[in-house]
Amino acid sequence: MSNAPAEEIPAEEIDLTEANEIIDKYLTLPGNLMPVLQGIQDAYGFVPKPTIDLVAERLNVYPSQIYGVLTFYAQFHLKPRGKFIIRVCVGTACHVQGAERITETFFGRLGIGHAETTEDLRYTFEKVACLGACGMAPLAMVNDDTYGKMTVQKVDEIIETYNARPMK
Amino acid sequence: MSDNAGIKILICQGTGGISAGAKQVEAEFTRLIAEKGIVAQVGKRCDVVKTGCRGLCANDVLVDVITPELGRITYDFVVPEDVAAILDQHIVNNEVIEKKKAKAYYNTFVDQQMRVVMTGCGQIDPERLDAYLEEDGFKAIEKCVKEMKPAEVIDEVKKSGLRGRGGGGFPTGMKWSFCAASPGNHKYLICNADEGDPGAFMDRSILEGDPYCVIEGMMIAAYAIGCDAGYVYVRAEYPLAIDRLQKALDTCYEKGYLGKNIQGWGFDFDMRIKKGAGAFVCGEETALMASIEGERGMPRPRPPFPAVKGLWGFPTNINNVETFANVRHIINKGSAWYASLGTDTTKGTKIFAVTGKVKHTGLVEVPAGMSVRDVIYQVCGGIANNRKFKAVQAGGPSGGCIPAEVLDTPVDYDSLIKAGAMMGSGGLVVMDETTCMVDVARFFLSFTKMESCGKCVPCRIGLKAMLDILERITEGRGEMADIDTLLEMGATIKKASLCGLGQTAPNPILSTVKYFRHEYEAHIQDKRCPSNSCKELLLWQVVPEKCVKCGACLRACPSNAIKWEKGEVAELIKENCTKCKSCYDACRFMAIE
Numbered sequence: 167m168s169n170a171p172a173e174e175i176p177a178e179e180i181d182l183t184e185a186n187e188i189i190d191k192y193l194t195l196p197g198n199l200m201p202v203l204q205g206i207q208d209a210y211g212f213v214p215k216p217t218i219d220l221v222a223e224r225l226n227v228y229p230s231q232i233y234g235v236l237t238f239y240a241q242f243h244l245k246p247r248g249k250f251i252i253r254v255c256v257g258t259a260c261h262v263q264g265a266e267r268i269t270e271t272f273f274g275r276l277g278i279g280h281a282e283t284t285e286d287l288r289y290t291f292e293k294v295a296c297l298g299a300c301g302m303a304p305l306a307m308v309n310d311d312t313y314g315k316m317t318v319q320k321v322d323e324i325i326e327t328y329n330a331r332p333m334k
Numbered sequence: 335m336s337d338n339a340g341i342k343i344l345i346c347q348g349t350g351g352i353s354a355g356a357k358q359v360e361a362e363f364t365r366l367i368a369e370k371g372i373v374a375q376v377g378k379r380c381d382v383v384k385t386g387c388r389g390l391c392a393n394d395v396l397v398d399v400i401t402p403e404l405g406r407i408t409y410d411f412v413v414p415e416d417v418a419a420i421l422d423q424h425i426v427n428n429e430v431i432e433k434k435k436a437k438a439y440y441n442t443f444v445d446q447q448m449r450v451v452m453t454g455c456g457q458i459d460p461e462r463l464d465a466y467l468e469e470d471g472f473k474a475i476e477k478c479v480k481e482m483k484p485a486e487v488i489d490e491v492k493k494s495g496l497r498g499r500g501g502g503g504f505p506t507g508m509k510w511s512f513c514a515a516s517p518g519n520h521k522y523l524i525c526n527a528d529e530g531d532p533g534a535f536m537d538r539s540i541l542e543g544d545p546y547c548v549i550e551g552m553m554i555a556a557y558a559i560g561c562d563a564g565y566v567y568v569r570a571e572y573p574l575a576i577d578r579l580q581k582a583l584d585t586c587y588e589k590g591y592l593g594k595n596i597q598g599w600g601f602d603f604d605m606r607i608k609k610g611a612g613a614f615v616c617g618e619e620t621a622l623m624a625s626i627e628g629e630r631g632m633p634r635p636r637p638p639f640p641a642v643k644g645l646w647g648f649p650t651n652i653n654n655v656e657t658f659a660n661v662r663h664i665i666n667k668g669s670a671w672y673a674s675l676g677t678d679t680t681k682g683t684k685i686f687a688v689t690g691k692v693k694h695t696g697l698v699e700v701p702a703g704m705s706v707r708d709v710i711y712q713v714c715g716g717i718a719n720n721r722k723f724k725a726v727q728a729g730g731p732s733g734g735c736i737p738a739e740v741l742d743t744p745v746d747y748d749s750l751i752k753a754g755a756m757m758g759s760g761g762l763v764v765m766d767e768t769t770c771m772v773d774v775a776r777f778f779l780s781f782t783k784m785e786s787c788g789k790c791v792p793c794r795i796g797l798k799a800m801l802d803i804l805e806r807i808t809e810g811r812g813e814m815a816d817i818d819t820l821l822e823m824g825a826t827i828k829k830a831s832l833c834g835l836g837q838t839a840p841n842p843i844l845s846t847v848k849y850f851r852h853e854y855e856a857h858i859q860d861k862r863c864p865s866n867s868c869k870e871l872l873l874w875q876v877v878p879e880k881c882v883k884c885g886a887c888l889r890a891c892p893s894n895a896i897k898w899e900k901g902e903v904a905e906l907i908k909e910n911c912t913k914c915k916s917c918y919d920a921c922r923f924m925a926i927e
Contacts, residue, residue, distance in 0.1 A: 196646065197608075199628035204570075204609060238630040238787075240612030241570050257532030258727065258763045259689035261777050267914045271892075274912075295614070295781055296532035297571060299350050300689035301391030301696050312353030318892040318914055 257296030348387030386543015551658030729758025734845025
């Protein structure tokens with residue numbers, strides 16, 4: 167669950183327009199911290215440090231409180247993530263059907279562990295507890311595409327497919 | 335169905351259906367109906383309807399074709415290539431395509447159930463308000479507001495015997511009356527859709543398949559309790575459910591079913607969705623409220639109970655999705671009818687998500703009190719691959735396992751607790767002889783340890799310590815004293831933890847030790863795993879006496895580590911083996927150890 171501190175990205179590289187628009191949208195809503203952070207996560211793919219300072223200032227909360235929320239929930243990320251997010255379900259049904267084999271094969275092929283990103287920013291790998299399609303266990307997802315009844319062979323096919331996709 | 339003269343094509347589009355390609359199937363139907371001029375050919379209306387989940391997700395894409403001549407026929411595993419044949423043969427020529435038709439077990443699966451909560455799922459288009467209105471939608475809330483006092487509504491729910499479907503089983507009517515009795519004009523209503531239990535997905539299917547029935551249930555509760563605002567707290571992992579519910583809410587506002595002075599009945603109610611952010615503990619009510627307020631989702635001690643001091647300090651009532659989905663049926667058909675279903679202590683029906691090593695995985699809704707055996711063998715077709723049943727885990731990470739000797743336990747709150755499991759959210763994970771119970775206990779504990787919020791010591795430290803012991807045992811480094819240590823720690827953690835997560839986290843361990851102590855002992859004393867599941871204790875060799883020379887292991891192996899000739903015993907070449915266990919799962923005779 168814990169995240170390492172975000173790497174320093176110079177502030178001028180980040181365009182805060184979108185973050186400001188998101189804050190404007192939720193400004194008057196009670197309990198608006200989470201929806202704002204979720205909006206930023208969706209827009210930027212992670213929560214960049216400059217946006218945290220911005221949110222702190224505009225919503226009048228301490229940055230420490232924002233970090234508290236960001237590090238508590240699995241959905242938030244403080245570092246840039248890959249273009250293709252591979253999620254392997256390790257819920258009960260998938261575990262019983264051998265999900266561990268699938269995760270370990272991905273680890274071996276990609277050279278990254280849980281919640282890590284490849285250096286070329288192509289892949290991020292995550293284990294998740296239950297994607298709710300237990301009838302198709304074991305299950306993997308790449309971004310929004312679902313792959314059911316996974317096998318070790320299918321892992322290689324998936325990696326081949328996405329290696330061939332352009333990064334732009 | 336109101337319009338019997340036309341033809342209806344129902345395409346299952348729950349998450350399962352969509353991942354199997356339901357959208358492409360729908361597009362193909364729409365395209366070909368126009369292209370072939372089907373409507374002109376048969377001279378009837380021809381509606382393609384996308385519906386929610388039907389329950390048998392393993393067979394998606396499911397397509398039901400309803401014609402006046404042939405009635406309702408179900409096709410399963412439909413792919414876009416099948417669409418032209420269905421249109422030509424079935425719809426134009428009135429001939430059923432026997433080889434695409436769902437096999438007899440599909441009807442058994444459906445007929446053995448009793449659909450109350452899920453009546454709309456798989457029948458109606460979840461995104462059309464009119465479809466819901468045709469099914470007597472919003473009749474129940476209208477009846478409440480026009481004919482009943484709030485106290486009478488609570489009484490009706492009390493008399494029905496409905497208990498909380500989130501798993502705790504607290505009487506719903508009583509809960510409502512606590513919050514109704516709290517002073518104040520401003521009260522909150524929350525629907526808990528943070529279905530975090532791995533292996534349960536009924537709440538998601540209800541929201542995806544019939545979102546209006548949850549909205550109506552909440553309106554009825556709001557009227558009865560006197561709440562003016564409501565939240566639905568949905569897991570972030572359920573984008574489709576969030577999307578459909580949001581559409582339903584927007585439509586309700588547009589058509590005057592939510593907001594001020596609903597339908598001119600003089601009743602106000604506002605609702606919005608709150609997206610979770612990936613924390614299992616947020617299913618606990620006090621943590622959930624902290625999360626809505628924009629804090630870390632940490633539970634707090636009770637009292638004060640939410641009914642007295644909840645969200646932002648106002649009286650708050652929280653129920654689960656399935657609980658709310660039951661309410662309209664109680665009002666429409668009367669509490670006496672509802673109370674006639676089920677057992678003495680558990681009324682109505684319960685939806686179970688049956689997964690694991692069973693032939694037909696999916697969602698089943700059965701009257702409370704059916705035996706676990708019947709759910710597994712009658713409804714879901716028994717164990718897959720002709721293997722032996724070992725146990726079924728009920729109630730997710732807070733539940734326990736039910737071995738063969740107590741398989742006749744009826745599914746109601748109290749009997750399941752007596753058997754050492756619990757209703758929980760209604761996940762039933764079926765396990766066969768190849769599932770190691772120590773590993774299952776380890777799995778649940780690693781989940782609860784990871785999801786523990788860390789606020790209280792017994793849960794934060796205790797679960798970690800228990801997990802260390804279990805990991806040692808599964809790696810063959812356990813000692814006999816460990817079993818007693820686990821039992822002792824489990825009892826302490828149950829007593830001393832702050833919230834339901836910690837109080838129930840040791841259950842899987844306690845129940846596996848109770849029923850499967852011999853498996854723990856085999857891991858510790860003989861350094862072997864009787865189910866051939868724990869990697870560290872495997873020998874990676876073929877047992878010649880057990881091998882039937884079928885070659886299934888060769889086909890499964892991704893790394894050329896199996897040598898096999900037709901009619902010969904297989905051989906495992908250790909140099910090539912990556913220890914992925916594909917061959918273990920492929921072998922039906924447990925011939926690899």
